[in-house]
Amino acid sequence: MRKLFFFSLFLVFQISFAQQDELSMSYYLPADISYNQSIPTPEESIGFIPGEWHVSHDRLVSYMHTLAAASPRLEIENRGTTYEGRPLILLTVSSEENIANLEDIRTKHIGLVSENSSEDLSNMPVVINQGFSIHGNEASGSNAALLYAYYLAAAEGPEIEETLKNTIILLDPAFNPDGLQRFAYWANANKSKNINPDPQDREYSEIWPGGRTNHYWFDMNRDWLPVQLPESQARIKTFHDWYPNVLTDHHEMGSNSSFFFQPGIPSRTHPLTPQLNQDLTKEIGTYHAQAFDEIGSLYYTEENYDDFYYGKGSTFPDINGSIGILFEQGSSRGHAQETENGILTFPFTIRNQFTAALSTLKAAENMREKLLNYQRNFFKESRNSASSGAYAFGSGHDPIKAYELAKILKSHQIEVHKVDKDFTEAGLKFKKGNSYVVPKNQRQHRLLKAMFERRTEFQDSLFYDISAWTFPLAFNLDFSEDVTMKNAGEKIQELEIPTPEQPERSSYAYLLDWQNYLAPKALNIILEKGLRAKVSMEAFTFEGNEFAAGTIMIPVQNQKLENDELYSFMIEVSEVSHIAIKGIPTGMTGGINLGSNQFRAIEPQQVAILVGGSISSYDAGEIWHLFDQRYDMKITKLDLKDLSGSDLSRYTDIIVPSTWGGGLNDGVATQLKDWTKNGGTIIGFRSAVNWLKNNDFIDFETKKTENTAKDVSFGERGDFRGAQVIGGAIFEADLDRTHPIAFGYNRDKIALFRNTTIFMEADKQSYKNPIRYTEKPLLSGYISKPNLDSLAGTVPFKHDRLGRGEVMLFTDNTNFRAFWYGTNKLLMNAIFFGTEM
Numbered sequence: 001m002r003k004l005f006f007f008s009l010f011l012v013f014q015i016s017f018a019q020q021d022e023l024s025m026s027y028y029l030p031a032d033i034s035y036n037q038s039i040p041t042p043e044e045s046i047g048f049i050p051g052e053w054h055v056s057h058d059r060l061v062s063y064m065h066t067l068a069a070a071s072p073r074l075e076i077e078n079r080g081t082t083y084e085g086r087p088l089i090l091l092t093v094s095s096e097e098n099i100a101n102l103e104d105i106r107t108k109h110i111g112l113v114s115e116n117s118s119e120d121l122s123n124m125p126v127v128i129n130q131g132f133s134i135h136g137n138e139a140s141g142s143n144a145a146l147l148y149a150y151y152l153a154a155a156e157g158p159e160i161e162e163t164l165k166n167t168i169i170l171l172d173p174a175f176n177p178d179g180l181q182r183f184a185y186w187a188n189a190n191k192s193k194n195i196n197p198d199p200q201d202r203e204y205s206e207i208w209p210g211g212r213t214n215h216y217w218f219d220m221n222r223d224w225l226p227v228q229l230p231e232s233q234a235r236i237k238t239f240h241d242w243y244p245n246v247l248t249d250h251h252e253m254g255s256n257s258s259f260f261f262q263p264g265i266p267s268r269t270h271p272l273t274p275q276l277n278q279d280l281t282k283e284i285g286t287y288h289a290q291a292f293d294e295i296g297s298l299y300y301t302e303e304n305y306d307d308f309y310y311g312k313g314s315t316f317p318d319i320n321g322s323i324g325i326l327f328e329q330g331s332s333r334g335h336a337q338e339t340e341n342g343i344l345t346f347p348f349t350i351r352n353q354f355t356a357a358l359s360t361l362k363a364a365e366n367m368r369e370k371l372l373n374y375q376r377n378f379f380k381e382s383r384n385s386a387s388s389g390a391y392a393f394g395s396g397h398d399p400i401k402a403y404e405l406a407k408i409l410k411s412h413q414i415e416v417h418k419v420d421k422d423f424t425e426a427g428l429k430f431k432k433g434n435s436y437v438v439p440k441n442q443r444q445h446r447l448l449k450a451m452f453e454r455r456t457e458f459q460d461s462l463f464y465d466i467s468a469w470t471f472p473l474a475f476n477l478d479f480s481e482d483v484t485m486k487n488a489g490e491k492i493q494e495l496e497i498p499t500p501e502q503p504e505r506s507s508y509a510y511l512l513d514w515q516n517y518l519a520p521k522a523l524n525i526i527l528e529k530g531l532r533a534k535v536s537m538e539a540f541t542f543e544g545n546e547f548a549a550g551t552i553m554i555p556v557q558n559q560k561l562e563n564d565e566l567y568s569f570m571i572e573v574s575e576v577s578h579i580a581i582k583g584i585p586t587g588m589t590g591g592i593n594l595g596s597n598q599f600r601a602i603e604p605q606q607v608a609i610l611v612g613g614s615i616s617s618y619d620a621g622e623i624w625h626l627f628d629q630r631y632d633m634k635i636t637k638l639d640l641k642d643l644s645g646s647d648l649s650r651y652t653d654i655i656v657p658s659t660w661g662g663g664l665n666d667g668v669a670t671q672l673k674d675w676t677k678n679g680g681t682i683i684g685f686r687s688a689v690n691w692l693k694n695n696d697f698i699d700f701e702t703k704k705t706e707n708t709a710k711d712v713s714f715g716e717r718g719d720f721r722g723a724q725v726i727g728g729a730i731f732e733a734d735l736d737r738t739h740p741i742a743f744g745y746n747r748d749k750i751a752l753f754r755n756t757t758i759f760m761e762a763d764k765q766s767y768k769n770p771i772r773y774t775e776k777p778l779l780s781g782y783i784s785k786p787n788l789d790s791l792a793g794t795v796p797f798k799h800d801r802l803g804r805g806e807v808m809l810f811t812d813n814t815n816f817r818a819f820w821y822g823t824n825k826l827l828m829n830a831i832f833f834g835t836e837m
Contacts, residue, residue: 023049028147028351030155030358039070039154042146050146051347053191054139054184054335057086057177063146064091064173071153072096073164079234083215086177088234093152093169095161098125105168106242112376113243113321113443115383119376125165126368129244130357131172131235134221134251134313136179137211139187140329140346141250144353145173151358166365170244175313176213176220176231183211187334195336197343199255203334209617216629217621218818221249225311225451225469226819227411239320240413245371246284246323246364249313250353252331256340258298259352260305260328261288262314267460268306272450273318274381276374278307280323280367287363291355298341304328309465310450311817319447321378323371327356379443386445390417391452392425392483393472394435397515397746399498400578401475401821404517406436408471408819409451410495414444420489428478430487433498435478437488452481454730454780461782466728466755468781473730473751476822503574505567506583507556509594513580514550514744517821520828521631522577523552527604529569530560534599535743535833541590550743550833553599605831607633608648609655613640614663619685622815623655626824643668648675653831658686658813669695677803681834683827686756689809698800698807703759705790728755728816729781732774733796739770740833741797744825751779752796753820757787758811759794771797771826797826799837806834 025041028050043049045066046059068076068091075092082088098105109127111119130148132141149171152164174180183206190203209217214231223232239247253260263269263281285301292299305326307315317324329349336345364371394402406416419435438448451471458467472479503510512522514535526533536551559566567583574581587594607627611620620637627635638646638654640663648654654672656664669691676682676697684692692698705724712720735742735750750771762769775792783791798809808830814823 023051023347025049025147027347028354029151033160034156035154036156039150040066042150046146050143051345051350054187054346055143055146056184056188057174057181060142060146060173060180061087061089064089064149067091067149067153073099074149074153075099075102079238080230082178082231084178086181088177088231089173090238091149091169091171091173093149093164093171094125094167095164098165098168102168109168110241110243112372113379115443117376117380121369121372124372125168126246126364126371127168127170127242127244128360128364129170129172129239129242129247130250130360131175131248131313132250132353133180134175134249135212135219136176136181137183137206137333138250138252138329138331139180139183139211140252140331140349140353142174142180143346144250144350144357145171147350147354148357149173163361163365166368167361168242169361170238170242172235172238175235178215179211179213186211191335197336197338199337201334204337208612208615209621213617213621216625217617218625219618221251221313222309222311222465222817224313224316226817227408228818233411236411239317243320243375244317244322245375246325246360247313247317248325248327248357248360250327250356251329252349253328255331255333255337255344257328257330258300258341259292259330259356260326261285261299261301261356262305262307262325263302264305264307264326264464265302265460268308268462268464270308270310270315270318270450271459272446273307274378277318277323280371280374281325283367284323284325284360284363287359287366288356291359291362292352295351295355297352297355306464308463308467309469310447311469312465319450321375325360327353329353382446383441383443386441389440390483390485390488391438391440391448392419392430392435392480392487393438393475393477394419394430395477395746396429396431396434397513398517399434400517402434402436402477403495403497404821405471405475405477406492407495409438409448410492412444412447414448415439415442416492416495418489418492419487423487425480425483425487428480430478430480437483437485439485439488456778456780456782458782461723461784463727463782466781468728468730468779470730470780471819473779474753474820474822476745476751497578500574500578500580503567503570503581504583506585507563508586509556509584510554510570511547511582511584512552512554513547514552515548515746516579517825518577518579518631519552519744520633520825520832522573522579522581523602523832524631524633525573525576526554527602531566532559533602535602535836536592537598537600537740537836538592538738540592542584548743548746549738550740552602553594555594600836602832603652605652606636606650607653607655607831608636608638608651610643610657611637611639614659615640616658616660616686619657619813622813622818623657623827625818626815626827630824631828640664640668643671648672648680649678651680653681653683653834656682656684656688656692659688659691664691673697673802676805676807679804681806681808681830683808683810683830685810686758686813689758689760689811692807692809697802698798698809700798701761703761703790703794705757705759705786707784707786724757724784724787726755726757726783726787728753729783730754730779731777731791732779733777734772734774736767736770739767740836741770741799741826741829743829743833751822752812753816753823754796754812756811759790760796760798760809760811762793762795763798768799769795771795806837808834
């Protein structure tokens, strides 16, 4: 029997590899039509048939330009660049006549979302936005885009001509150029002439961080709503320029899976998504099923994934009057791999993705008027369901965070107004220049509600992603859900970053308000210049103005710059960091004076972060991005494999992001512990909290949650376990603003994002609990009752000494997905003020 098994497996290998060796375009392309011989094939342009090798992004772009030059059906544009400088291209494909009248068609199409749309739909093209490989190591999508673009450019006959007449195709061949390039290098560099499908071969196991993410290791399929990354900003602009009727997002999943297309699990659809959206998704699915039946590929639907978090490519369209569709193909992760379904080859995965692209095109054409009508009615109903009044948000001392939220809203075509004069609502003060008003009665009402609502009740307790993302809470802003439009000033056409007044010249000292979001950037510039700076440990007043604890003071005397040079430099710092700096002529202030010992010297910080191995690339990337992009601060990435040979004495702080597995071994623990005892500050996030405790850096007690299954069947066990996960929700904590970890915050409450079940007990000494969850902490999102009971009264932050050094723990992610602006400063306080705690 064993011999028979291996002989059968050998035959499968031989057949599979024979297909790979004999690969031709006919394996992919519909055979019943002809192709224009003047249009270059992928092989003629890039040197191989898709599937023989993984296409690199540069070759992909080159071929798209070749097609655009050869075919009048295609237009190509570059919408910007990635962090690594790669172009973010878009192909617009349609009939020659439509391409010649593209702007007129676009204008008429977006008229469907206007207030008084009366456009005739009988001859209006349907618009589909087809995007590939937002996860760079899910490469079958972008490789299929080569074939799909060729098909659209070269296919001949009445059928394709009619299809192109009735459709506008926005083809994004690589949602994630940097990740795709990284993975193509890996897969190609490890390919053998004799393809080895052994899953343990190096080809199928990328080195850290892998090609899934972009340059800063972000999962870009979570950024459609926050829009913090350049790749996202380009595709969101395309979306709002066109408002496509269908948007498809081509992914890959585990190798032992087949092919998935939406709808997902019905009970996990966001309540703001209309039922008709899901009905249309299901109808489109019948076209996918038919296409896959014809080629004999396995598939499934409605058994996995969901449509809840609106920050994904398959759900963002659903709150914008479009139909978002997720495709998931079982991944070969290289060129061919053994799976439960036999040998899964790369060409096979590409063919499935190409087939799904074609079935989408067919569905959109056949459902054209139905989809156009749905879009028009979506926005009509959105306006009709909107209430009167408006939202207001802002911050008394921090115009930057409010500006950044307004910028996100504007990128989503949400109407935002200035505040012309200060006003108070429900005890909250909204100041001119620091606040904004957003009317509820507008076209994007549903999207606006989805971004601002607090939701704590759910039909289902399982979530594929986070269950809450309330933006005013994420930004830690003053927020009112019910103000009148009489408080609104003019509608903002072009949003401008708030510009502070120029500092007054001083011969005594300059003061920098730490409550501004960009204050750490300003302080770092000052320290890197070699200037002395101090932080106030207590509040003080001058000329009726209160300066909170955490205010930064830069003395004029005994500096490396003369008075005039220092003044010019302060102006430069203010302009670069968009922060107000106040010149003060005397040290005689109310409360503590400027010469008080309650002003403590701040030293320049040299920060490092552990990366590689078992470190979470997501968490590490968010921190790297925060330092590098937001605060212009250098941060050294220390790879775990090189740590033993690294000189740690040059660093003041080392950050340990969340980890998995056993990559942080005893040798790492000993090395970091010795460094900490000698005066270093070690900062651990999420699961690193437990690692630091287990290795005796710090000690604390945790609450254990009792989650015993009662009346739960074997078939329900997965749902029961999943319901105990905190996938991502928002919780309220009390804040002790006299503690350095809370410097820069102007309220006694803070909203924290949490996706762990690490519940640290509060210290018996109350002053050691500067951040403590309230007794009823849930603000928005899902958490099981046992976990909620355990969370109440615990602490998300701990600090203790180890030798001459400091150990700090954060159970929560203060830098989540680059849009949790409201807690970024907690980390910066740990960096700059850690030795004062």
